[in-house]
Amino acid sequence: MAGVVVVGSMWGDEGKGKVTDYLAQKADVVVRYAGGNNAGHTIVYDGKKFALKLIPSGIFSGHEVIMGNGMVVNPKAFLEEVKYLNDAGIDTSKIRISDRCHVILPYHIAIDNIQEERKGAHSIGTTKRGIGPTYVDKYSRIGIRMGEFIDEDLFLERLKEVFPMKVMEYPELAEQFSVESLFEEYKEYAKIIKPLVCDTGILLDQYLQENRKVLFEGAQGAMLDIDYGTYPYVTSSHPGANGVCEGAGIGPLYIKEAIGIIKSYTTRVGAGPFPTELNDEIGDFIRERGHEYGTVTKRPRRTGWFDAVVVNQSRRISSLTGIALMLLDVLSGLDTIKICTAYKYKGEIIHGLPSTVKGIEEVEPVYEEMPGWQEDITDVKSFEELPVNCQNYIRRIEELIHCPVVMFSVGPDRSQTVVLKDIEF
Structure with missing residues (x-):
């Protein structure tokens, strides 16, 4: 067993980034297993404050960092964060992204806004970054996964299949987007991201078999768990250590310690x-x-x-x-x-x-x-x-x-x- 998990144990914002950054000094690999760019970590590194939204906080350790299959990834937001780090002199070449994580596209963000407006006084206060609608597509089995996104022909095929279904449910999307406009913009992001994408489950299994030290980094807090939090005022995944196996593609026996941040x-x-x-x-x-x-x-x-x-x-x-x-x-x-x-x-x-x-x-x-x-x-x-x-x-x-x-x-x-x-x- 070589895995340590760091999890938020309230409603998020507990200071996970700092503890992850501290423990990353001992780790060989740092993995994030849930959520998207709705969750931020603030890190003070080399006297400077950094705000991360997608990339694991372990990036500052210089080790390999993995974005697991349980995450939902906005490609545009991801590349903006990479640039933000690169501009500060932080190496991002060791990022690995699961080919099974789901991709947030602009219509997911639009749907998030539409849903919150429709709920009126009963809105749950989402960050309106398309996280929930992307997880909905995942469990409705119509989501677009990273492995499809980086295959240009397959990405276009899936867009043609999925987007009309979303327009049927939300007609106003047709005024904002088209398959062609989505494809032309996002295929360029896919080309940049493609070299970072792999089957991270196999990679992690290899590392753990080699007794490499793996740190699993949670996002948000356990009280926002889709099952055990204050439902429906929750996120759409399992932020606690209970989400590691599903979101990283490993079994429970690999977890040695679970540190709760409060x-x-x-x-x-x-x-x-x-x-x-x-x-x-x-x-x-x-x-x-x-x-x-x-x-x-x-x-x-x-x-x-x-x-x-x-x-x-x-x-x-x-x-x-x-x-x-x-x-x-x-x-x-x-x-x-x-x-x-x-x-x-x-x-x-x-x-x-x-x-x-x-x-x-x-x-x-x-x-x-x-x-x-x-x-x-x-x-x-x-x-x-x-x-x-x-x-x-x-x-x-x-x-x-x-x-x-x-x-x-x-x-x-x-x-x-x-x-x-x-x-x-």
Whole structure:
């Protein structure tokens, strides 16, 4: 076994990029297995801040990076990101893209916008980047996969088959696109991408058989899982460690460690239930101190107290072996900190999320209060250097989520990560 998985264990934006970048220094290969350019990672590398949307964060390690079959890839957005990295002097020649991942085309983005408009007040707040409609085509068995996209004749054939079907469902698409216009633009992107495309499942199997160290990088968060998240306010894939096998083409026995990334508080972007949300001065304090604005959308994130119920659900579906606790420094200066330990629902105390949105909206968080700390902890290099109240906060989180904190972060730079236990591949 040589695989380590890094997964977001809330609603995304937990700081996965930083931990992935840190662990990538030990890895030989870094793999992303789900999602598309709706999920962003912010990395501070060589003193510069980079925002990635598709390419695995491990690109900064200089190792080979793989975009697995579980992803959906916008070719135009991918090439823009490659240029963005190349312009900054980052080598992108070691990217490998699965021939089985699905391709996002302009009509998927248009459909995403149309669907959100049609839903009106019931819209779910997608990033409108065509992710959901592409996954719909995948499971309707009419999607165009990367292996077809890079074959010019096959790409045209599939467009002629699929696009008229989409126009029947969304007549307004005919005013924006045609098979010919789509083909002429996107065949050029395919020519550039083609040398990077291969059967990444076979490649990964070879690496794992050779005991190469493989890091699997999640996108978004486990609470956006299509099955286990706050449905329907979720994404269209499995962002947790439960999605690795399906999205990367390997079996579960190759996974040795699953590290869950959580914040010292909770955030959420877009619509959907959020039991511990703070619509007050403390919520604003956390947002500004934590710079809580979306990497991709720039939308202000909703903020709230730490929710142990949410993280426990993520631990369960991902079989987490350790926790990376991020943005601990953001809470410095608060006199009192609250932790949600359970929910009160219909007069009973529960420790899991109801399966319906209505049910989650009706729960009342059960809070435990702890004294905060005033000290600046951004230069801390060990657990022992933390204020006692901060140490107690970490220990209480461990007790509540039944999982050890193996590292914590006190700032955005790689050097501001304190490792309590080495993660071994």
